[in-house]
Amino acid sequence: MRLQNKILMLLVPLVILPILVLGWTSYTLLMEDARNRAHDQVTTMLEQIRFHTEAQLQTARANASLFARTELVKEFVTTPHASVRAGLEPGIREM
Numbered sequence: 001m002r003l004q005n006k007i008l009m010l011l012v013p014l015v016i017l018p019i020l021v022l023g024w025t026s027y028t029l030l031m032e033d034a035r036n037r038a039h040d041q042v043t044t045m046l047e048q049i050r051f052h053t054e055a056q057l058q059t060a061r062a063n064a065s066l067f068a069r070t071e072l073v074k075e076f077v078t079t080p081h082a083s084v085r086a087g088l089e090p091g092i093r094e095m
Contacts, residue, residue, distance in 0.1 A: 067073050076088045 072088060072091050076085055076092055079085050079088070
């Protein structure tokens with residue numbers, strides 16, 4: 001076997017092995033970083049959705065409380081006669 005071939009057989013693994021290790025390490029670090037970023041984005045999005053939902057619920061509760069205290073709604077709910085309720089209905093719809 002020629003000296004040139006022996007040198008190539010020695011140098012090729014010495015060059016390729018560090019490249020493979022570096023590539024695998026880079027891949028692993030990039031994947032971990034991508035997972036962390038995705039996790040952070042999902043967490044932020046979920047917090048925004050939670051705040052938005054809480055604000056909508058608070059508005060709905062305030063509206064329901066306001067309507068429940070309105071005399072016209074109280075009268076509509078407590079009236080046993082359908083004909084009286086029918087007369088109150090247009091006023092409630094305008095609210």
